[in-house]
Amino acid sequence: MKFNYKLHRLCGSSYGTPNATNSKTSSGAGGNVIYTSCGNILLSPVSNRVQVLDLLTHASRTLTVEARSNIRILALSPDDRLLLIIDSENYALLVNFHRSVILHRFKFHGGASVKQCIFSPCGKYFGVTAGRRVDIWHTPGLRREFAPFVLHRSLGGFGDAVLSIDWSQDSSILTASSRDGTCKVWTVHSISDKFVPMTLSGHKSAVIGVHIDRGSNATLQDNGRRLRRAYTVSADGAVVTWTCQYPDEEKEEQQQMIQTQISSQSSTNLLRDASDAAVDFFGGHGAALALDTNLKKTIHSNKNKRAHDEIKSQAEHLPGATWKPTSRHYFHQDSLVTCSAYSSSQNLLTVGFASGLFALYELPSMANVHTLSISNRSIRSIAVNNTGEWLAFGCPSSQQLLVWEWRSETYIIKQKGHAYGMTCMAYSPDGIVIATGGEDGSLKLWNVQSGFCYCTLSSHNASITQITFAKPSVVITSSLDGTVRAHDLHRYRNFRTYTAPTPVQFVSLAVDPAGEVVVAGTADPFRIYTWNITTAKLLDVLSGHNGPISSLVFHPLRGTLVSASWDGTAKVWDLYKSAGDEPETLKHSKDVVCCAIRPDGVQMVTGTIGGTLSIWNLEESRLLGEIDGRKDISGGRKVNDRMTSDNNAASRYFTSVCYSADGSCILAGGNSKFVCIYEISQKILLKKFQVSFNRSLDGVLDELNSKDLGEGGPINRTEDSDDEVHFATHLPGAKRADDGMRKSRVEVQTAQVAFSSTGREWAAVSNEGLHVYSLDDDMVFDPISLTEAITPGAVQMKLNSGDHAIALLMSLHLNEYALVNQVIEETPYASISHVVKSIGPQHLENLMQFISKSMIKSPHVEFYMQWCLELLKGHGIHMEKHRGKYMRAFRAMHRSVQIQHDELKLMCDQNRYTLDFMASQSKLIPEGNDNE
Numbered sequence: 001m002k003f004n005y006k007l008h009r010l011c012g013s014s015y016g017t018p019n020a021t022n023s024k025t026s027s028g029a030g031g032n033v034i035y036t037s038c039g040n041i042l043l044s045p046v047s048n049r050v051q052v053l054d055l056l057t058h059a060s061r062t063l064t065v066e067a068r069s070n071i072r073i074l075a076l077s078p079d080d081r082l083l084l085i086i087d088s089e090n091y092a093l094l095v096n097f098h099r100s101v102i103l104h105r106f107k108f109h110g111g112a113s114v115k116q117c118i119f120s121p122c123g124k125y126f127g128v129t130a131g132r133r134v135d136i137w138h139t140p141g142l143r144r145e146f147a148p149f150v151l152h153r154s155l156g157g158f159g160d161a162v163l164s165i166d167w168s169q170d171s172s173i174l175t176a177s178s179r180d181g182t183c184k185v186w187t188v189h190s191i192s193d194k195f196v197p198m199t200l201s202g203h204k205s206a207v208i209g210v211h212i213d214r215g216s217n218a219t220l221q222d223n224g225r226r227l228r229r230a231y232t233v234s235a236d237g238a239v240v241t242w243t244c245q246y247p248d249e250e251k252e253e254q255q256q257m258i259q260t261q262i263s264s265q266s267s268t269n270l271l272r273d274a275s276d277a278a279v280d281f282f283g284g285h286g287a288a289l290a291l292d293t294n295l296k297k298t299i300h301s302n303k304n305k306r307a308h309d310e311i312k313s314q315a316e317h318l319p320g321a322t323w324k325p326t327s328r329h330y331f332h333q334d335s336l337v338t339c340s341a342y343s344s345s346q347n348l349l350t351v352g353f354a355s356g357l358f359a360l361y362e363l364p365s366m367a368n369v370h371t372l373s374i375s376n377r378s379i380r381s382i383a384v385n386n387t388g389e390w391l392a393f394g395c396p397s398s399q400q401l402l403v404w405e406w407r408s409e410t411y412i413i414k415q416k417g418h419a420y421g422m423t424c425m426a427y428s429p430d431g432i433v434i435a436t437g438g439e440d441g442s443l444k445l446w447n448v449q450s451g452f453c454y455c456t457l458s459s460h461n462a463s464i465t466q467i468t469f470a471k472p473s474v475v476i477t478s479s480l481d482g483t484v485r486a487h488d489l490h491r492y493r494n495f496r497t498y499t500a501p502t503p504v505q506f507v508s509l510a511v512d513p514a515g516e517v518v519v520a521g522t523a524d525p526f527r528i529y530t531w532n533i534t535t536a537k538l539l540d541v542l543s544g545h546n547g548p549i550s551s552l553v554f555h556p557l558r559g560t561l562v563s564a565s566w567d568g569t570a571k572v573w574d575l576y577k578s579a580g581d582e583p584e585t586l587k588h589s590k591d592v593v594c595c596a597i598r599p600d601g602v603q604m605v606t607g608t609i610g611g612t613l614s615i616w617n618l619e620e621s622r623l624l625g626e627i628d629g630r631k632d633i634s635g636g637r638k639v640n641d642r643m644t645s646d647n648n649a650a651s652r653y654f655t656s657v658c659y660s661a662d663g664s665c666i667l668a669g670g671n672s673k674f675v676c677i678y679e680i681s682q683k684i685l686l687k688k689f690q691v692s693f694n695r696s697l698d699g700v701l702d703e704l705n706s707k708d709l710g711e712g713g714p715i716n717r718t719e720d721s722d723d724e725v726h727f728a729t730h731l732p733g734a735k736r737a738d739d740g741m742r743k744s745r746v747e748v749q750t751a752q753v754a755f756s757s758t759g760r761e762w763a764a765v766s767n768e769g770l771h772v773y774s775l776d777d778d779m780v781f782d783p784i785s786l787t788e789a790i791t792p793g794a795v796q797m798k799l800n801s802g803d804h805a806i807a808l809l810m811s812l813h814l815n816e817y818a819l820v821n822q823v824i825e826e827t828p829y830a831s832i833s834h835v836v837k838s839i840g841p842q843h844l845e846n847l848m849q850f851i852s853k854s855m856i857k858s859p860h861v862e863f864y865m866q867w868c869l870e871l872l873k874g875h876g877i878h879m880e881k882h883r884g885k886y887m888r889a890f891r892a893m894h895r896s897v898q899i900q901h902d903e904l905k906l907m908c909d910q911n912r913y914t915l916d917f918m919a920s921q922s923k924l925i926p927e928g929n930d931n932e
Helices: 247-268 270-283 286-311 646-651 792-801 804-814 817-826 829-837 841-857 861-881 883-910 912-931
Strands: 006-011 041-046 049-054 059-062 071-076 082-087 091-096 101-107 117-119 125-130 133-138 150-155 162-167 173-178 182-187 198-201 207-212 229-234 238-245 322-330 337-343 348-353 357-362 367-373 381-384 390-395 400-405 410-416 422-427 433-438 443-447 453-457 464-471 474-479 483-488 493-499 506-511 517-522 527-532 538-543 549-554 560-565 569-574 584-587 592-597 603-608 612-617 622-628 654-659 665-670 674-679 684-690 750-755 761-766 769-774
Touching: 006 059, 041 071, 049 071, 071 117, 082 117, 117 162, 125 162, 125 173, 133 162, 133 173, 162 207, 173 207, 182 207, 182 229, 198 322, 207 337, 229 337, 229 348, 337 381, 348 381, 357 390, 410 453, 422 464, 422 750, 422 761, 422 769, 433 464, 433 474, 433 769, 443 474, 464 506, 474 506, 483 506, 483 517, 517 549, 527 549, 560 592, 569 592, 603 654, 603 665, 654 750, 665 750, 792 804, 792 817, 804 817, 804 829, 804 841, 817 841, 829 861, 841 861, 841 883, 861 883, 883 912
Parallel strands: 506 549, 549 592, 592 654
Antiparallel strands: 006 769, 041 049, 049 059, 071 082, 082 091, 091 101, 117 125, 125 133, 133 150, 162 173, 173 182, 182 198, 207 229, 229 238, 238 322, 337 348, 348 357, 357 367, 381 390, 390 400, 400 410, 422 433, 433 443, 443 453, 464 474, 474 483, 483 493, 506 517, 517 527, 527 538, 549 560, 560 569, 569 584, 592 603, 603 612, 612 622, 654 665, 665 674, 674 684, 750 761, 761 769
8 A cells, every 4th residue: 555645635625724723803814816827727625735726627635835824825927937925924935837846945933914916917026024114135036045135125114004006917016905094105226315105195094005007008109118097095994096197298288279279370370481481591591490490309309308207217207297186986884895906907996894895896997896795704815817708706704715707707616605504414425525624514416537526415403423424326414403314415415304302412323235225323412323314214223332422433345233332332233133133242452443444344443542453353252452552643742731742642543443455454544733644553653644733723833932921821822913904893892803703723633534435545634624635746757758758650660669669658658540550460469468558647638539539440459448448457447536637538548439430330230131141051961961
């Protein structure tokens, strides 16, 4: 068994910080979402990781990099090479986005949290808000350096924290808005001693966003080389349009007015001008010559000025310019503005409100295009792609991410996580779907390949405690609301509800291998209820435990049920025997919290609160051995712990165990930051994984910093900071906005672990969501690269020497149908299996397409059917797991096989009587010979 599992995807949430890990207010949680330069890929922060969502292929992946704490800011360079990640503690990671490799680590000092970070359009600089100032930094390169972050300039002058910044088109001007209701306009470089940064003051509350019109409405005369217009949006719902006027343009306007008046007068007095010209000609042409000379000088100076303007940057035009508010508009909404985004290509302003409403306006007329309510919680972030068609919204308090296409008024993506955290999960029998249950009572279905939730069922009224699949299309859940419900995955509805005669809370669940009986254990009274799945009839009530039923599991081959309880015992029940038979009891030294049976049904493992895993022979009810895992999962000191992590190992134990697909290993996780894999025969630890390094969770660090410990206890600097704009309603005299708001930090732990049926991936439920670890790596080694040596002649040489596998790989690299068809046809029938095994996943789809195309034209039916059979035998598991990628090629192959089948069937049907006649004649010939 391989153990090089890596985190492949983080499911359960597409945006924001799960509420279980959120120790701050809802308005401050969650970072900003951004688009790449192509406009088809969206980057979303989830806790301390970054989700990459491809909107065209409808797939997602999680970057391997991990920040120190919850991510607050994401910034991507214009060429999509560098990704800057800033967490809530102002620690930054500079990442190579394409390779997902950390280049540099840095911390922005200054005390105040970073509100926004934006790269300049040229990519040479990036601006970062630092309290009451804005710092401009040089963009580091892709090579590792000793001091890559170099400060270019620090700009200040605000009376309160800076909230938003924006760049001009040529990256020479920077604007910023502040909470004090003002905006400032700076130049990136010092251009003149006469230039004084402009202050735009026209709002009564905090300015949430400032946006520069990047030349879309500029006149054709200056080619957009001058800054013309800017927009500011305040929290109270006011939008002010600022227009920049230049002194030289005012003189030009005056000259144009004078020339217009002169031309109008000359058109009415043509005769007088002609006579004056004649007098000047005969009497002397000095006046006319002077007029002609002045006209030529004016034209020449205008040409030189325009040529010089094309060379000058936008910042060099600013000295002497004045800013004036030309218009003021109001949104007239009952809630505050929380965020805004502007698209210069479409002249569209998108505004998000604290009530979950967003509005789309066309500038500068402020005509309302759309107004839509997408949530009942505050919108934290808005992003617009480069074409201005897709709008992305992030609501951190509800973990909701939406991508809206405003032209067609449709959702591209609409994802939402569990409201109060995830509690349990289960793999489908084919390993393609993961079902998760949450504290909010909702059941969500996730596609393992894409990472998206495609169905949400909200039939329970309380937290879901356990999930199991009865069939690939039937999922059963138990809940604290006293019901067990069966859901149909074809119609996406609840079709059966199982209840007890008295109100109880179900904490464990199991379904027999035949899918006919469902059992559920309760917390109080300590009973096990048995129902028929089809009729929902209560069959039996099993009693005998003296504590809550923590776990239930059926024998995979027989009708035996194993129950684990907090009374320190595990009982083996035979459901098909008479009611008088007592169950067999397996006693433990401490309370049993989990159990699992090996796929062959011979062994069973149980876990206790002492951190011990007990291995039992289920046939003989004999203890085979124990694994002490307290030292393996020990680690992590909580903020309020009075002892070190080494001395606190007694509180660590496993709460969930499962066997691997081959039954040789055990996967165990519990109230710790580690998930361990044990080898059963040797009873040793093979590998352990730390599910999270997020310091926003409690129990991640093994040692606490002494400077964060005060006389009254730990000091939480981020929670007590007053950097965020709080939009929650505060009642007079109230010390907090919401009584249900979680103020304490939640400990990192694993609620449940499970192996996929394929054995190539496993998943763990934690406070951050669903961690999916897989053996499949995106970087596939390819032994043959397309170089000058890969030619049709080289392919022919390999064929002549008998290296059919290498010849096929080389022909697939060249991607020529005639060449690939020749290699396939010349491959011996006995070598097809060996050649197919040498093909990697990166060439599998192309090979399937070539075989499908060649099969239709070739008379060698059995030969190509052998190719199809070996492809399915060798790569069937991989294609089943990535069915979305290979569905097109598989359908093409199925079509070709179906065509051959139909042709052969038609031929046999037409020649059926001829074949029968020939068969009968073949029997008559020997009889005639015998008579003679």
